[in-house]
Amino acid sequence: MSSPQAALGTLAPARAPSRWRSLVTQESVATLAASLVVAAAVLLPLATLIVSSFLVMDRSGFDAHWGLDNYRALVFDRIIPKAFVNTLVISTGATVLATVLGVSLAWINARTNCPWREGLEPFNLIPFFLSPFVGAIAWHNLAAPKTGLLNAWARDYLGVQGHLLNVDNIYGVIWVTGIFFTPLVYLFVVGSLRRMDPALEDSARTTGAGLLRTTLTVTLPLVLPGILSGAIIVFVTSAGEFGVPFKLGAPYGWETLTTQIFSKAVGDDANHYLGATMAMALGAITAVFVWIQQRVIAPRAFTTVTGKGFRPNVVDLGGWKWVALGYNLVFILVAVVLPILCLFVVSLHPVWEGGIIPRDMSFRNYQKVLFFWSPDSIQAATNGIFNSFILAFAGASIAMVLSLVVSYMIHRTKGFGSRLLDFLCVVPIGFPGIVLAMGVLVVYIKTPIYATLWILLLGYITRFFPYGQRNVSAVMLAISEELDQSSRMAGASWLTTLRRITIPLLKPGIFAGWLLLFIIFLRELSISIILYTTGTETLSVGVYYLVNFENEPLTAALSIAQTVVLLACVVLFRRIAGREALTA
Amino acid sequence: MSRPSGTRCFLVAGVALASALFASGAAGQAADLTPQERALIAAAKKEGEVTILNPLFSDETGQRLSEGFVKRYGLGPDFKVNNLRKGTGQTVAQVRQEIKAGRFTVDILLVSAPAFFDEAAKRDAFEKLDSAHWKNHEALARKAGQYFNYPYVVVPLAYTFQPVWNISCPGMANFKVDSYADTIGPALKGKTIASDITKSITYTNTALSLMEAGFDMKSFWGKLKATEPIVEFRTEPKMQMVVSCERPFDMWNLSGRVYQNVLKKPELANVLRVGYYKEGQVMLGNQAGVLKGAPHPNAGRLLVEFLLSKEGTDIVVETEATYSFMQGYTPPAKAKPYLLDLSQHKLLGLKDWVAADDRVKSVRDDWITTFK
Numbered sequence: 034m035s036s037p038q039a040a041l042g043t044l045a046p047a048r049a050p051s052r053w054r055s056l057v058t059q060e061s062v063a064t065l066a067a068s069l070v071v072a073a074a075v076l077l078p079l080a081t082l083i084v085s086s087f088l089v090m091d092r093s094g095f096d097a098h099w100g101l102d103n104y105r106a107l108v109f110d111r112i113i114p115k116a117f118v119n120t121l122v123i124s125t126g127a128t129v130l131a132t133v134l135g136v137s138l139a140w141i142n143a144r145t146n147c148p149w150r151e152g153l154e155p156f157n158l159i160p161f162f163l164s165p166f167v168g169a170i171a172w173h174n175l176a177a178p179k180t181g182l183l184n185a186w187a188r189d190y191l192g193v194q195g196h197l198l199n200v201d202n203i204y205g206v207i208w209v210t211g212i213f214f215t216p217l218v219y220l221f222v223v224g225s226l227r228r229m230d231p232a233l234e235d236s237a238r239t240t241g242a243g244l245l246r247t248t249l250t251v252t253l254p255l256v257l258p259g260i261l262s263g264a265i266i267v268f269v270t271s272a273g274e275f276g277v278p279f280k281l282g283a284p285y286g287w288e289t290l291t292t293q294i295f296s297k298a299v300g301d302d303a304n305h306y307l308g309a310t311m312a313m314a315l316g317a318i319t320a321v322f323v324w325i326q327q328r329v330i331a332p333r334a335f336t337t338v339t340g341k342g343f344r345p346n347v348v349d350l351g352g353w354k355w356v357a358l359g360y361n362l363v364f365i366l367v368a369v370v371l372p373i374l375c376l377f378v379v380s381l382h383p384v385w386e387g388g389i390i391p392r393d394m395s396f397r398n399y400q401k402v403l404f405f406w407s408p409d410s411i412q413a414a415t416n417g418i419f420n421s422f423i424l425a426f427a428g429a430s431i432a433m434v435l436s437l438v439v440s441y442m443i444h445r446t447k448g449f450g451s452r453l454l455d456f457l458c459v460v461p462i463g464f465p466g467i468v469l470a471m472g473v474l475v476v477y478i479k480t481p482i483y484a485t486l487w488i489l490l491l492g493y494i495t496r497f498f499p500y501g502q503r504n505v506s507a508v509m510l511a512i513s514e515e516l517d518q519s520s521r522m523a524g525a526s527w528l529t530t531l532r533r534i535t536i537p538l539l540k541p542g543i544f545a546g547w548l549l550l551f552i553i554f555l556r557e558l559s560i561s562i563i564l565y566t567t568g569t570e571t572l573s574v575g576v577y578y579l580v581n582f583e584n585e586p587l588t589a590a591l592s593i594a595q596t597v598v599l600l601a602c603v604v605l606f607r608r609i610a611g612r613e614a615l616t617a
Numbered sequence: 618m619s620r621p622s623g624t625r626c627f628l629v630a631g632v633a634l635a636s637a638l639f640a641s642g643a644a645g646q647a648a649d650l651t652p653q654e655r656a657l658i659a660a661a662k663k664e665g666e667v668t669i670l671n672p673l674f675s676d677e678t679g680q681r682l683s684e685g686f687v688k689r690y691g692l693g694p695d696f697k698v699n700n701l702r703k704g705t706g707q708t709v710a711q712v713r714q715e716i717k718a719g720r721f722t723v724d725i726l727l728v729s730a731p732a733f734f735d736e737a738a739k740r741d742a743f744e745k746l747d748s749a750h751w752k753n754h755e756a757l758a759r760k761a762g763q764y765f766n767y768p769y770v771v772v773p774l775a776y777t778f779q780p781v782w783n784i785s786c787p788g789m790a791n792f793k794v795d796s797y798a799d800t801i802g803p804a805l806k807g808k809t810i811a812s813d814i815t816k817s818i819t820y821t822n823t824a825l826s827l828m829e830a831g832f833d834m835k836s837f838w839g840k841l842k843a844t845e846p847i848v849e850f851r852t853e854p855k856m857q858m859v860v861s862c863e864r865p866f867d868m869w870n871l872s873g874r875v876y877q878n879v880l881k882k883p884e885l886a887n888v889l890r891v892g893y894y895k896e897g898q899v900m901l902g903n904q905a906g907v908l909k910g911a912p913h914p915n916a917g918r919l920l921v922e923f924l925l926s927k928e929g930t931d932i933v934v935e936t937e938a939t940y941s942f943m944q945g946y947t948p949p950a951k952a953k954p955y956l957l958d959l960s961q962h963k964l965l966g967l968k969d970w971v972a973a974d975d976r977v978k979s980v981r982d983d984w985i986t987t988f989k
Binding site for chain 2: 092093094095111112115177178179180201284285286288296303305383384385386387393408409411412413478479480483484566567568578580581582583584585
């Protein structure tokens with residue numbers, strides 16, 4: 034009989050390889066690869082930004098030395114501190130506007146007997162899918178003091194002297210940003226309002242509280258976590274928004290951090306080390322707010338609003354229901370109808386002289402921006418259409434594969450790796466596109482992907498794949514782990530289980546996420562503007578190019594083309610993903 | 618050895634004739650091609666494309682340059698000319714970034730940025746040119762005090778900022794400019810545009826040239842600020858503001874932009890006006906160089922030759938209303954109404970375009986103090 038030691042001694046060499054084999058599984062290889070890809074994609078650009086922020090460029094622009102001058106410039110430069118303050122004011126203003134509009138519209142839609150509310154909801158959400166940059170262009174043509182159509186009509190028909198509206202200032206930036214981000218708050222709140230336990234409000238009503246008091250003291254506090262989450266996301270997104278302040282702010286003396294970062298990164302006042310420092314400042318602000326949303330506010334949502342399938346009481350507004358309808362219609366008018374109509378009218382003119390001239394109208398501008406075979410086509414526009422579709426299709430597909438693996442790791446595996454991945458998925462949300470793009474540019478400029486569509490693809494996926502991951506996670510959480518476990522116990526490999534059990538169950542979430550990313554990529558500007566070069570223009574870069582190098586009618590024509598494509602995607606998204614797909 | 622038969626002689630002659638015809642067709646048939654141009658054609662054709670980064674050429678100019686270039690040198694229908702347009706500072710920033718990274722996407726940089734070209738040339742960033750056409754430009758460019766650094770950097774064209782306004786806008790019917798004093802009158806309140814000199818090398822150099830000529834720019838900025846101008850820097854959006862009466866007067870724009878808008882709507886010729894400054898017009902030479910390490914260096918050199926040739930110059934002048942330093946050059950008739958007769962105007966420049974870079978920060982700081 035052999036001793037236990039001897040037995041262990043003989044077994045030990047045989048077990049070591051099998052332990053290694055058990056570690057090297059399809060699952061572990063895939064998850065390790067995904068972790069490395071995500072970590073590299075997210076952390077490399079940010080680490081590079083941090084390092085770059087301590088480099089000081091010399092006067093020639095060719096050399097640099099280590100120092101803190103860039104951080105001093107954040108405080109003592111004549112423009113940057115003002116840009117910083119403007120950014121905070123714009124973000125705060127847009128957040129307040131979007132919150133007031135978003136909460137009120139959500140309440141009207143979810144809790145009142147406002148006529149046609151079911152039909153109005155898709156229109157309330159349209160601005161979420163459109164480009165805020167295009168919205169800014171449209172509103173400039175609607176409400177520029179001298180040339181805006183609304184002001185012209187006010188002068189002609191109401192006898193107004195001077196102008197009625199002026200969006201070419203910080204208030205215009207707040208207005209356009211606010212109305213375009215209203216759906217973000219709406220989406221965060223409307224789901225909570227629909228799922229609210231009616232007994233809570235009933236108790237208030239039976240104790241004698243009126244509608245207003247019940248709404249203010251019971252309903253709104255109950256959905257407060259949703260409101261705060263939406264508000265923080267609007268604040269962060271507004272701080273990182275580039276297109277609106279570029280069009281309505283910077284030319285009129287209202288620089289923001291994003292317009293300054295752009296100018297310093299690749300713009301006409303280039304010092305990308307200083308740009309990196311400003312990016313760090315902006316990234317730090319947004320990261321703090323995202324952290325608050327993720328760690329403090331979001332968990333509270335589950336303690337105040339139950340997850341049960343309640344159908345809350347519908348509040349009878351009486352005659353006020355028509356006021357509610359009018360309010361909702363006015364929002365749709367200013368956020369969707371007027372901007373699109375205005376762009377279309379402007380796009381039909383050869384040059385925009387500030388008024389409608391019927392005899393000048395034609396579709397010639399569409400020929401220039403759409404018909405790539407036409408000899409007078411504008412390449413930045415036609416290239417942009419092709420490239421955006423390629424990027425949107427490839428980007429959404431790759432991002433969803435990554436999202437699937439990452440979601441699986443986070444929700445189906447336990448331990449440090451999954452927590453780290455969860456954290457890495459939050460990081461890109463905390464950093465505005467323009468900040469992340471700067472990091473990507475600096476990291477990859479010496480590689481073969483510089484000046485190709487690949488670098489744009491990398492930037493897009495890094496910044497936005499958490500959106501897709503969120504969609505997949507939402508569905509994955511609703512699917513019991515036991516289904517996976519049964520498959521594995523029956524002998525199926527991880528890959529087979531994923532292919533035959535998990536993915537089919539996740540299909541709706543995957544497809545909704547894919548379409549959402551497709552739409553986001555089609556209108557993306559902040560990353561593209563930093564990373565594009567000749568031949569790799571995107572749709573939004575095409576619009577930017579036309580703003581800078583052509584005229585308003587051509588800009589409007591491409592903006593309309595982009596809007597039409599996005600609206601078609603919205604319809605498709607609603608059909609596929611359903612009404613509740615985006616609600617928090 | 619037998620003598621060739623009659624039929625064979627005929628065949629040989631036919632092949633020779635066909636070859637000659639083919640060769641002349643392939644070479645674009647410009648009988649006036651220089652040996653330097655001929656030496657570059659085959660390599661350029663093999664490279665298949667060329668990219669020029671510049672702040673000026675419109676899509677139409679790019680298209681016409683491409684057609685003219687391909688035709689002159691017989692480069693074939695597949696040859697591609699990429700015209701990449703960005704702001705003056707932005708072009709310099711991109712090229713500087715590419716030089717530092719040693720990774721190039723453009724072949725030629727064409728922009729008015731003497732200090733940058735000088736610094737980059739010191740760092741051996743440009744290919745050596747062997748130009749046959751440069752000799753026709755050099756004397757006038759030197760006389761006009763322009764920066765160049767042949768055989769690395771040449772000056773194919775120049776432009777000057779002029780006052781542009783729209784007489785159809787309210788209060789502008791009798792407006793006229795021939796002095797900087799005319800641009801800051803109280804009647805212009807809310808009608809002006811201040812060109813953002815912090816984002817443009819050419820605006821900054823225009824300001825520096827005026828200062829060197831004794832003009833008090835700092836006090837002028839203050840007076841311009843009093844007119845409550847919009848701050849913008851690209852000439853195209855500024856022109857849009859003038860056309861739409863959003864801001865009917867722009868003190869620094871390009872006559873070429875007026876011309877391009879008139880092409881889109883001919884009636885604009887009746888309302889858009891271009892003036893000049895008696896204090897002096899600053900001539901801003903645009904330097905060009907082929908980047909060392911560029912993906913298409915031979916096509917780049919050939920395109921620079923084309924820009925210096927009469928044919929290339931005609932295209933640029935006709936579409937952009939720019940100026941050329943070519944000896945005895947007569948601009949195309951179409952562009953003439955938009956060009957100043959330089960012999961009738963006081964021309965300004967900088968004594969040392971490269972050294973002037975030392976003063977860029979202070980003049981920009983003054984501007985920022987006033988406008989930001």
